[in-house]
Amino acid sequence: MTNLPAAAFARYDDSPDEQFYAVTRLVTHIDAEAISSLTQLYRELFPADGMILDLMSSWVSHLPTDVQYGRVAGVGMSAEELAVNPQLDEFIVQNLNREPRLPFADSSFDGVGICVSIQYLTRPVEVLREVGRVLKPCAPLAITFSNRCFPTKAVAAWQMTDDAGHAHLIREYLRSAGNWGTVESLDCRPHRRRGEDPLYAVVARKDAEAA
Numbered sequence: 001m002t003n004l005p006a007a008a009f010a011r012y013d014d015s016p017d018e019q020f021y022a023v024t025r026l027v028t029h030i031d032a033e034a035i036s037s038l039t040q041l042y043r044e045l046f047p048a049d050g051m052i053l054d055l056m057s058s059w060v061s062h063l064p065t066d067v068q069y070g071r072v073a074g075v076g077m078s079a080e081e082l083a084v085n086p087q088l089d090e091f092i093v094q095n096l097n098r099e100p101r102l103p104f105a106d107s108s109f110d111g112v113g114i115c116v117s118i119q120y121l122t123r124p125v126e127v128l129r130e131v132g133r134v135l136k137p138c139a140p141l142a143i144t145f146s147n148r149c150f151p152t153k154a155v156a157a158w159q160m161t162d163d164a165g166h167a168h169l170i171r172e173y174l175r176s177a178g179n180w181g182t183v184e185s186l187d188c189r190p191h192r193r194r195g196e197d198p199l200y201a202v203v204a205r206k207d208a209e210a211a
C-alpha cells in the first residue's frame with residue numbers, strides 16, 4: 001500500500017466520473033510538438049507487431065501511424081470518443097476509480113501507455129498493479145504528463161506539487177504497486193521553446209520475477 005493518506009486522493013469534484021465524461025471532447029490536451037515527442041517515445045518503447053494497451057484513452061492514441069501493432073486495445077470513459085479512435089482495434093468503457101481490475105489476461109500486453117491522465121486516478125496503486133499484471137515480464141509502461149489538467153478532477157496530491165513532484169508521485173505509486181522493476185523519469189522536451197507544452201514521462205518495466 002502507499003504511505004499517502006486518503007486525503008491525497010480527494011477531488012474538488014467527487015461526483016461520479018460518468019457525469020464529467022458524458023460530454024464528448026474531441027480535443028487534444030497537449031500541443032503538436034508534445035504529441036510528436038510522445039509518438040517518438042512510443043516508437044522507441046513499443047515493439048512492432050506487439051499487443052498494446054492505451055489506458056485512459058480517448059479519440060486519439062498518439063501511436064506512430066507507420067508501425068503495425070498486433071492489437072491495440074483502449075480503456076476509457078467515453079464510448080463516443082473511443083469509437084472514433086482510428087488506432088484502436090477494440091475498446092472498453094470502464095471507470096477505473098470504481099473498478100480498477102482490468103479485464104485482460106495476465107502477461108497479455110507488450111506495452112501500455114497512460115497519456116496525460118494519471119492525475120485522475122483515485123486508486124492509482126491498484127490500477128498500476130493491474131497494469132503490471134497484464135504486461136509481459138520486462139515490458140514497458142509509459143506514463144506521460146504535461147503541466148495542465150482538468151483541475152476539478154485531479155487528485156489533491158497532484159494539485160499540491162509541480163512537474164518534478166508529479167514524477168516523484170508516480171514513482172511512489174509504482175513502488176507501492178510492488179510489481180515493477182526499473183523506473184526512469186524523462187523530460188521528453190528539454191529544448192522546447194517558450195510557450196510550448198512540456199512533456200514528461202515515467203517509464204517503468206514490469207519486474208521480471210512478478211506474476
Ligand SMILES: C[S@@+](CC[C@H](N)C(=O)[O-])C[C@H]1O[C@@H](n2cnc3c(N)ncnc32)[C@H](O)[C@@H]1O
Nearest residue numbers: 017056057058076077094095096097115117120
Ligand atoms: C485528458 S484526457 C486524455 C485522453 C488521452 N489519453 C489523450 O492523450 O488525449 C483524460 C482521459 O482519462 C480518462 N479517464 C478519466 N477518468 C477516468 C476513470 N475514472 N476511468 C477510466 N478512464 C478515465 C478519460 O477517458 C479521458 O479520456
